Amino acid sequence: MKKVMFVCKKNSRRSQMAEGFARTLGDGKIAVNSSGLAASEVDPASIQVMSEIGIDITHQTSKPLNDFKAQDYNAVISLCGCGVNLPEEWVKTDVFEDWQLDDPEGQGIETFRRVRDQVKERVVKLIELLSQT
Numbered sequence: 001m002k003k004v005m006f007v008c009k010k011n012s013r014r015s016q017m018a019e020g021f022a023r024t025l026g027d028g029k030i031a032v033n034s035s036g037l038a039a040s041e042v043d044p045a046s047i048q049v050m051s052e053i054g055i056d057i058t059h060q061t062s063k064p065l066n067d068f069k070a071q072d073y074n075a076v077i078s079l080c081g082c083g084v085n086l087p088e089e090w091v092k093t094d095v096f097e098d099w100q101l102d103d104p105e106g107q108g109i110e111t112f113r114r115v116r117d118q119v120k121e122r123v124v125k126l127i128e129l130l131s132q133t
Contacts, residue, residue: 002074002130003031007082007090011036011062012043014079014101017116020050020057021123029131033073037082039064045104049112065090075130079119095130 004022008015011034019034026032039062050057070076070087075095083091083098090096101118104111 001029001031002133003072004033004075004077004126004130005068005073005090006032006034006077006079007036007065007086008034008078008080009037009082009103010040011064012040013046013104013112014115014119016042016046016057016060016062017050017119018077018079018123019060020055021120022127024055025120025124026127026130029127033063033068034060035063035065035068037065037085043105045109045112046116049109049116052113053116075126077126094133095126097126 006015006018015034019032022030022032041062042060047057070089073093076090076093078098079101081098081100099122101115104115
């Protein structure tokens with residue numbers, strides 16, 4: 001089973017949504033974690049917009065990237081353009097993508113929903129890609 005790491009600056013919004021989608025949609029196909037360049041806390045608005053579509057991420061926590069080892073993962077996905085700030089070993093995995101999605105921090109709920117839908121679309125494609133290799 002392929003292992004995926006979703007990384008963002010604070011691991012509080014986009015990467016948490018991606019982890020929730022990957023756990024739900026990729027169940028039995030991929031294993032997943034998310035982390036941040038710095039740990040924070042899961043944004044309540046992210047929890048809300050995910051629950052609106054039936055995905056519960058209330059049990060997820062924000063974790064620092066330093067708690068994980070790059071060699072344990074087949075795919076690393078940066079959701080915020082932070083790929084340039086990642087240690088080199090994290091960008092040399094089999095699959096590395098930098099999605100550069102807007103950070104909804106401080107924005108209205110509609111922005112959170114738009115970003116959530118963009119994250120879902122990309123996670124679905126990622127699961128398809130990893131299932132073929």
